[in-house]
Amino acid sequence: MTGGTAVYPDLAGKSVAVTGGASGIGAAIAAAFHRQGARVAIFDINAAAGRQLEAELGQGARSVTLDLTDSDALSYGFSQAAAELGEFDVLVNNAAHDDRHRIEDVSPAYWRERMAVNLDHQFFAAQAVVPSMRRRQQGAIVNMSSIAWRVGLQDAPAYVAAKAAIEGLTHALARDLGPDGIRVNCVLPGFVRTARQVEKWLTPELHAAVMASQCLKRFIEPEDIAGVVLMLASDSARAVTNQTFVVDAGWS
Numbered sequence: 001m002t003g004g005t006a007v008y009p010d011l012a013g014k015s016v017a018v019t020g021g022a023s024g025i026g027a028a029i030a031a032a033f034h035r036q037g038a039r040v041a042i043f044d045i046n047a048a049a050g051r052q053l054e055a056e057l058g059q060g061a062r063s064v065t066l067d068l069t070d071s072d073a074l075s076y077g078f079s080q081a082a083a084e085l086g087e088f089d090v091l092v093n094n095a096a097h098d099d100r101h102r103i104e105d106v107s108p109a110y111w112r113e114r115m116a117v118n119l120d121h122q123f124f125a126a127q128a129v130v131p132s133m134r135r136r137q138q139g140a141i142v143n144m145s146s147i148a149w150r151v152g153l154q155d156a157p158a159y160v161a162a163k164a165a166i167e168g169l170t171h172a173l174a175r176d177l178g179p180d181g182i183r184v185n186c187v188l189p190g191f192v193r194t195a196r197q198v199e200k201w202l203t204p205e206l207h208a209a210v211m212a213s214q215c216l217k218r219f220i221e222p223e224d225i226a227g228v229v230l231m232l233a234s235d236s237a238r239a240v241t242n243q244t245f246v247v248d249a250g251w252s
C-alpha cells in the first residue's frame, strides 16, 4: 500500500476513526493516516482482519471489534477508543456491505437491515464524535458514498438508495456543523479493485465493462481513494466542506 506520496504535517498526532477499516478501502485509509503519523482506530466487525492490520501498523493503531449496526455498541466502542487514542479529530465513515438483491426478494426486514449496514451508522458515528469536535471547534468527517447511485448499479436498490442518502446526509451535517468549524465531505468511488470486489464480482465481462466506461483505462486501487480522503481531512482542505468528490477514473 502506498496511498500516494503527499505528506500533510497537520495530520501527524491527529486521532482518526475509520469504520470498516479492517479490509478493502478502509484498510488503505487507516494505513495512509497511520503513515502520516496519526493515531488510528479501526472499527470493524471482522476481528481477525482488524487485529492483523493493527499488528501490521504497530504503535498508534487500535482495532475495535464491533457491529456498527448496534448503535449502543458503536457509542461504547467510540468512547472507549477516544479515551485511549485521544478525542477524534477525523471520522471516516467507510463501512458498508454491497450485497446484491432482486426487487422481488426484498422483505421489509431485509430493507431495514441494508439501511442499518450501509447508512444508519454513518449518522450515529458522526453523533458519537461531534460533541468533542464541537468543544474543540474543529474536525473533519468524510462519508463514503458511491457512484453506484449515479450510474444505477443493477440488482442493489437498497444499497444504491443508502449511498444516495449518504450524499444528502453529508449536506445536512455540513450545514449543521459548519458554524462549529467541523467540515463534512463525501467521496464517491467508482469500481475499486479490492479483495472483495475481485473475489465476488470481477468477471471478465465486468472487467471489460469497467474499462469501457472509464476514461482512464486502469483499475482504481484502494490507495487512490485513501489519497483523496487524506487531502480532505487535512488543513489543505480547510475551506472545503459540503462537497462531493467523485473518484471514478472518469466513469460518470
Ligand SMILES: NC(=O)c1ccc[n+]([C@@H]2O[C@H](COP(=O)([O-])OP(=O)(O)OC[C@H]3O[C@@H](n4cnc5c(N)ncnc54)[C@H](O)[C@@H]3O)[C@@H](O)[C@H]2O)c1
Pocket (backbone or CB within 6 Å): 019, 020, 021, 022, 023, 024, 025, 026, 043, 044, 045, 046, 066, 067, 068, 069, 093, 094, 095, 096, 097, 098, 117, 144, 145, 146, 147, 148, 188, 189, 190, 191, 192, 193, 194, 195, 196, 197
Ligand atoms: N470497492 C468498490 O468498488 C467501491 C465502489 C464504490 C464505493 N465503495 C464504498 O467504499 C467503502 C468501502 O468499500 P470496500 O469495497 O472497501 O468494502 P469491503 O466490503 O471490502 O470492506 C468493508 C468493511 O466494512 C466492514 N463491515 C461491514 N459490515 C460491518 C458492520 N456491520 N460492522 C462493522 N464493520 C462492518 C467489513 O468487515 C469490511 O472490513 C464502502 O462504503 C463502499 O460502499 C466501494
